[in-house]
Amino acid sequence: MPPYCYDYPHPALTTDITLFTIRDEQLAILLIRRRAEPYQGCWALPGGFVEPDECLEECALRELEEETGISGVYLEQLYTFGKPDRDPRERIISVAYYALAPCEVLSPVAGSDAAEVAWFNLDALPALAFDHQDIIHLAQQRLRAKLDYSTVAFGLMAETFTLGELQKVYETIRGEALDKRNFRKHILALGILAETGASRRVGNHRPAKLYCVAHPGAVHYIR
Amino acid sequence: MPPYCYDYPHPALTTDITLFTIRDEQLAILLIRRRAEPYQGCWALPGGFVEPDECLEECALRELEEETGISGVYLEQLYTFGKPDRDPRERIISVAYYALAPCEVLSPVAGSDAAEVAWFNLDALPALAFDHQDIIHLAQQRLRAKLDYSTVAFGLMAETFTLGELQKVYETIRGEALDKRNFRKHILALGILAETGASRRVGNHRPAKLYCVAHPGAVHYIR
DNA sequence: TGACATAGTGTCAAATTAACACTATCGTAT
DNA sequence: ATACGATAGTGTTAATTTGACACTATGTCA
Numbered sequence: 356m357p358p359y360c361y362d363y364p365h366p367a368l369t370t371d372i373t374l375f376t377i378r379d380e381q382l383a384i385l386l387i388r389r390r391a392e393p394y395q396g397c398w399a400l401p402g403g404f405v406e407p408d409e410c411l412e413e414c415a416l417r418e419l420e421e422e423t424g425i426s427g428v429y430l431e432q433l434y435t436f437g438k439p440d441r442d443p444r445e446r447i448i449s450v451a452y453y454a455l456a457p458c459e460v461l462s463p464v465a466g467s468d469a470a471e472v473a474w475f476n477l478d479a480l481p482a483l484a485f486d487h488q489d490i491i492h493l494a495q496q497r498l499r500a501k502l503d504y505s506t507v508a509f510g511l512m513a514e515t516f517t518l519g520e521l522q523k524v525y526e527t528i529r530g531e532a533l534d535k536r537n538f539r540k541h542i543l544a545l546g547i548l549a550e551t552g553a554s555r556r557v558g559n560h561r562p563a564k565l566y567c568v569a570h571p572g573a574v575h576y577i578r
Numbered sequence: 579m580p581p582y583c584y585d586y587p588h589p590a591l592t593t594d595i596t597l598f599t600i601r602d603e604q605l606a607i608l609l610i611r612r613r614a615e616p617y618q619g620c621w622a623l624p625g626g627f628v629e630p631d632e633c634l635e636e637c638a639l640r641e642l643e644e645e646t647g648i649s650g651v652y653l654e655q656l657y658t659f660g661k662p663d664r665d666p667r668e669r670i671i672s673v674a675y676y677a678l679a680p681c682e683v684l685s686p687v688a689g690s691d692a693a694e695v696a697w698f699n700l701d702a703l704p705a706l707a708f709d710h711q712d713i714i715h716l717a718q719q720r721l722r723a724k725l726d727y728s729t730v731a732f733g734l735m736a737e738t739f740t741l742g743e744l745q746k747v748y749e750t751i752r753g754e755a756l757d758k759r760n761f762r763k764h765i766l767a768l769g770i771l772a773e774t775g776a777s778r779r780v781g782n783h784r785p786a787k788l789y790c791v792a793h794p795g796a797v798h799y800i801r
Numbered sequence: 802t803g804a805c806a807t808a809g810t811g812t813c814a815a816a817t818t819a820a821c822a823c824t825a826t827c828g829t830a831t
Numbered sequence: 832a833t834a835c836g837a838t839a840g841t842g843t844t845a846a847t848t849t850g851a852c853a854c855t856a857t858g859t860c861a
Binding site for chain 4: 740741742758759762763777780781782783784785786787
Binding site: 411 | 589
């Protein structure tokens with residue numbers, strides 16, 4: 356008997372990416388409108404088949420780039436979805452990733468497999484293909500949970516940002532207002548932010564100091 | 579062009595299971611000695627190919643049962659490993675799970691693909707096949723992390739147990755001694771343990787009250 | 802120069818966590 | 832029977848962390 360005795364065809368393997376950003380103080384994700392069957396014309400997460408010589412993470416980044424034109428995001432594996440009937444025709448396993456990016460940089464462009472690309476606020480999602488609704492829901496849970504014990508939130512910030520902006524991001528994800536003084540105390544106590552020296556003038560009020568992440572490659576976990 | 583245009587054969591899909599238990603106050607995992615190439619004769623995690631009509635979790639439970647005779651464990655998805663060269667011959671994706679079980683019940687029996695099954699203390703692992711070393715390492719990290727904010731530890735306990743036994747489990751996983759009074763206060767404050775009324779007489783000392791999990795199906799998260 | 806809008810700052814009470822030591826009850830050996 | 836060994840069981844207090852709370856500063860614009 357050969358070592359890999361396995362009589363059935365292997366299931367297909369894909370990655371799907373839930374890319375979060377903050378737009379207009381709302382948590383939003385990027386969806387594509389499917390050009391192909393099944394669920395043709397339906398909105399879905401960007402993603403696609405894993406190629407023979409790429410690792411899963413590379414696949415996620417490549418598919419995101421191909422379908423939406425977006426690259427350079429923070430990416431982390433979320434969960435692998437593998438129910439036999441999650442795709443109506445052949446069996447497909449999806450390794451789901453979630454990604455974070457500041458909205459400033461991002462202008463998605465519909466690529467090959469996508470008829471259209473658009474941001475959707477999480478509280479106003481359209482009908483979705485496959486089990487993508489579940490994936491998104493899990494991704495949101497994960498994001499909210501990691502806010503408390505990690506520094507994921509910085510993945511949603513631009514190169515430099517004010518503490519006010521950072522607080523709004525936290526408030527948006529947690530869905531509740533935070534005390535300004537406690538928030539600033541907490542964040543600065545992490546010791547991972549550095550003042551840039553510059554400040555941002557916006558609106559008819561006092562300019563805010565701009566901060567950046569002191570050691571971008573550094574720890575991602577708080578405590 | 580057909581909807582699923584994909585020119586390459588799909589990679590194979592497996593699950594691998596890191597089954598933890600506590601033996602002699604040491605954290606141990608279950609390994610099998612491989613009967614087949616590659617890594618024939620080498621120790622490896624139990625696991626195997628996903629069948630067409632089973633979901634990933636079912637596969638993990640089935641493979642564990644087939645190769646080691648063990649069933650009825652607590653199981654949770656860990657991470658999916660998919661580097662193209664993690665298997666020397668064909669590409670294999672592994673959805674890794676970790677499992678927990680009290681050692682009392684468990685008497686592993688080598689099944690089909692396993693020439694031998696044995697427990698190994700985590701600090702004395704043999705050379706391992708594939709990237710199973712990495713999987714185990716990640717599983718241990720996860721277990722340690724979840725100890726603080728979840729009730730996973732109960733997955734390692736028998737039906738009933740004493741607070742002293744529970745504390746030893748926590749101490750073993752964390753690798754440090756804990757204060758007895760604080761520990762008991764903390765655990766009882768969770769409100770998920772119930773006295774059974776019985777107590778356990780062991781050794782030449784006072785018997786300890788036996789506890790059980792009040793609502794076994796209940797929440798797995800603390801706070 | 803006054804209205805407005807956000808930036809920026811410190812204190813104190815409450816809650817949580819961490820340190821700490823002795824009595825109780827059993828078995829066993831003398 | 833009695834002393835010893837071994838683990839069970841139990842509260843208090845200080846230290847730390849968290850959460851609530853309000854005013855001044857600095858810019859723009861009318």
